[in-house]
Amino acid sequence: MGEATSRQALDTRLRILEAAEALFVEHGLEATSMRMITSAAGVNLAAVNYHFGTKDSLIQEVFRRRIAELNRLRLLALDEVQAAARDQGGEVRPSQVLTAFFRPVLEMASDAEHGGHNFMRLLGRTYTEPNAFVRQFLAEEYAETLDRFMAALYASLPGVPREEILWRFHFMMGATSYAIAGTDALQLFAGAFDDADPSRLMPRLMSFLLGGLRAPLPDFDRPDAG
Amino acid sequence: MGEATSRQALDTRLRILEAAEALFVEHGLEATSMRMITSAAGVNLAAVNYHFGTKDSLIQEVFRRRIAELNRLRLLALDEVQAAARDQGGEVRPSQVLTAFFRPVLEMASDAEHGGHNFMRLLGRTYTEPNAFVRQFLAEEYAETLDRFMAALYASLPGVPREEILWRFHFMMGATSYAIAGTDALQLFAGAFDDADPSRLMPRLMSFLLGGLRAPLPDFDRPDAG
DNA sequence: GTCTATAGACGGATAGAC
DNA sequence: GTCTATCCGTCTATAGAC
Numbered sequence: 001m002g003e004a005t006s007r008q009a010l011d012t013r014l015r016i017l018e019a020a021e022a023l024f025v026e027h028g029l030e031a032t033s034m035r036m037i038t039s040a041a042g043v044n045l046a047a048v049n050y051h052f053g054t055k056d057s058l059i060q061e062v063f064r065r066r067i068a069e070l071n072r073l074r075l076l077a078l079d080e081v082q083a084a085a086r087d088q089g090g091e092v093r094p095s096q097v098l099t100a101f102f103r104p105v106l107e108m109a110s111d112a113e114h115g116g117h118n119f120m121r122l123l124g125r126t127y128t129e130p131n132a133f134v135r136q137f138l139a140e141e142y143a144e145t146l147d148r149f150m151a152a153l154y155a156s157l158p159g160v161p162r163e164e165i166l167w168r169f170h171f172m173m174g175a176t177s178y179a180i181a182g183t184d185a186l187q188l189f190a191g192a193f194d195d196a197d198p199s200r201l202m203p204r205l206m207s208f209l210l211g212g213l214r215a216p217l218p219d220f221d222r223p224d225a226g
Numbered sequence: 227m228g229e230a231t232s233r234q235a236l237d238t239r240l241r242i243l244e245a246a247e248a249l250f251v252e253h254g255l256e257a258t259s260m261r262m263i264t265s266a267a268g269v270n271l272a273a274v275n276y277h278f279g280t281k282d283s284l285i286q287e288v289f290r291r292r293i294a295e296l297n298r299l300r301l302l303a304l305d306e307v308q309a310a311a312r313d314q315g316g317e318v319r320p321s322q323v324l325t326a327f328f329r330p331v332l333e334m335a336s337d338a339e340h341g342g343h344n345f346m347r348l349l350g351r352t353y354t355e356p357n358a359f360v361r362q363f364l365a366e367e368y369a370e371t372l373d374r375f376m377a378a379l380y381a382s383l384p385g386v387p388r389e390e391i392l393w394r395f396h397f398m399m400g401a402t403s404y405a406i407a408g409t410d411a412l413q414l415f416a417g418a419f420d421d422a423d424p425s426r427l428m429p430r431l432m433s434f435l436l437g438g439l440r441a442p443l444p445d446f447d448r449p450d451a452g
Numbered sequence: 453g454t455c456t457a458t459a460g461a462c463g464g465a466t467a468g469a470c
Numbered sequence: 471g472t473c474t475a476t477c478c479g480t481c482t483a484t485a486g487a488c
Contacts, residue, residue, distance in 0.1 A: 009471060028356035030256035034464065044473055049465060051471090125354040128347070128407045130254035146415065163421050164430070170415075171434045174404025175397035181354045195389050203444035204390070208397045215437020218429035235453065259481065270455055275483060277453095 013051045015041040018115060021062050025118045029059055029131060060137055063126070066108075066119045067138070071145045073104035078152060094156045095210055101149050102176055102209065103202060109180045110198040124177035164217055172209045179205045239277045241267040244341060247288050251344045255285055255357060286363055289352070292334075292345045293364070297371045299330035304378060320382045321436055327375050328402055328435065329428060335406045336424040350403035390443055398435045405431045 019041035023032040034055060038045045052058040077100035085092045108116035129135055153169065154162055179201060245267035249258040260281060264271045278284040303326035311318045334342035355361055379395065380388055405427060 012471080026356060028254075028256060030254060031356060033462075035462085044471095045464095046466080046473070047471080055464065121354070125351060127404070128351040130252060130257060150415070163419075166415060166419065167430050168434055170404055171401035171431065174400040174402070174407075175438070176400070177404070178353070178396055178400025181400075193389075193392065200444070200446055203446055204393050205397065207441045207444040208394055208438040211441020212401070212434040212438035215433045218426070218433040220426055220429055238453080260483085261481080270453095271482095272455070272484080273453080281482070 009051075012041075012043050012047055015043060016048055016051060016058070017062055017065070020058055021066075021115060021122070022118050024059070024062065025122045029129075029134065056133060059134065063123075063134070063138065064141065066116075066123070067141045070104055070108060070123075071141070073108075074101055074145055075148065077101075077104060078148060082152070092152060092156050094153065094213060095206070097149060097152045097156055098172070098209055098213065099206065102172070102205065105176060105180065106198075106202050106205070110201075120180045124180050127173065127177060160217070165213075168213050171212060175208060175212075176205060235277075238267075238269050238273055241269060242274055242277060242284070243288055243291070246284055247292075247341060247348070248344050250285070250288065251348045255355070255360065282359060285360065289349075289360070289364065290367065292342075292349070293367045296330055296334060296349075297367070299334075300327055300371055301374065303327075303330060304374060308378070318378060318382050320379065320439060321432070323375060323378045323382055324398070324435055324439065325432065328398070328431065331402060331406065332424075332428050332431070336427075346406045350406050353399065353403060386443070391439075394439050397438060401434060401438070402431060 016037060020032070020037045023036055023040060026032075027036075034048050035045060037058075038048055041047075048055070048058060052061060078097070081092050081096040081100055085096075105120060108114070109120035111117065126134055126138055129138075150166070150169065153165055157165055182196070182201075242263060246258070246263045249262055249266060252258075253262075260274050261271060263284075264274055274281070274284060278287060304323070307318050307322040307326055311322075331346060334340070335346035337343065352360055352364055355364075376392070376395065379391055383391055408422070408427075
């Protein structure tokens with residue numbers, strides 16, 4: 001880059017990334033062919049191999065750039081609440097940790113302009129993605145951020161067994177994934193979601209997540225208690 | 227069927243179904259080829275087309291037989307708690323509705339013998355499946371059962387806006403999906419799940435779901451309250 | 453019902469001209 | 471960097487012998 005031709009090369013690269021992202025959301029990774037991507041991007045078939053090498057590398061790059069941004073927003077939000085707590089001599093509350101973690105996802109998901117909406121739907125299902133290389137790659141991209149959030153959550157819930165916190169965090173990610181996949185995924189409840197206002201999704205989800213996090217710990221001897 | 231050759235035909239058909247199911251779980255629908263299925267099942271390539279017609283029909287049949295069983299178990303459980311409540315002149319509690327809906331999933335998921343474990347991991351991700359025909363088909367298979375459960379849940383929570391119940395039920399399905407995909411999906415929390423005892427998953431999940439269902443309703447004017 | 457053989461389309465990737 | 475042309479493998483599905 002930096003050459004006379006670099007701007008067009010950058011355009012091509014970016015156009016491929018965005019076309020690929022949109023098609024991956026719509027059809028899945030396997031079902032999206034190089035030919036579909038290049039024709040949607042308006043570039044030559046060989047351009048993908050030139051700029052990214054293989055299809056797998058392209059997939060990796062599609063995820064990498066969005067997750068990097070997501071990690072950045074999440075850690076920024078966590079830094080802020082931790083700094084505020086330090087200044088006031090208090091402790092970070094569990095709800096603040098959850099908000100720092102889940103709000104950036106919903107914000108990116110509702111941000112149609114930056115293509116975030118598409119990507120978040122894709123991200124939600126990669127957690128259970130069959131493709132092992134994608135799963136492995138995602139785990140690595142997430143590792144650091146997750147470590148920091150889990151540590152913060154443990155600290156905000158002293159006395160609660162870490163095993164339970166871990167499981168509940170896991171459940172929360174599932175709930176959030178479905179919250180994003182939302183109503184345009186499976187039309188299970190046909191016409192039932194009258195109020196799908198995106199600005200209401202965050203409070204809806206947060207109250208649910210907090211309720212789940214704060215629920216009485218399971219009694220393994222009376223599993224149906226409720 | 228009923229001919230001299232019917233037993234072997236049935237075997238072939240069943241072997242295909244089960245091989246397909248296992249491979250769909252492991253590799254996904256698109257990434258699983260007919261050749262993979264038939265060689266895993268130890269049958270001839272043409273046998274799939276003979277018994278099921280097309281690959282899509284095979285996919286449909288793989289889902290259909292398991293979902294039929296799941297619907298049966300769920301409605302049976304709901305019938306039981308409704309009958310018990312009627313006999314005692316009481317009302318069905320929300321926790322009973324949730325248990326009737328989610329317990330059969332976890333039971334099938336932990337039932338390695340009947341191949342349920344495999345299938346439940348598959349089912350969890352079809353909710354966000356890109357393949358539109360699969361989503362449409364699943365929605366139809368679920369419709370009746372979901373209607374009955376939503377009606378029961380509404381009745382058990384008089385005064386709570388139906389819209390909120392619907393959203394929370396949606397979130398619960400996401401949490402349950404991740405509960406099943408569990409720890410063998412993404413190794414996000416590397417080595418962190420020390421206690422993955424399946425018999426403890428149900429109480430863990432149920433306490434979380436109930437906590438979420440009973441959480442204070444969202445305040446759309448103070449979305450971060452917690 | 454089960455097999456072999458093959459049609460016919462599409463997949464990822466590359467060579468080599470420009 | 472971009473293009474055309476092409477290699478070669480795999481895919482679903484079917485025809486037709488047994």
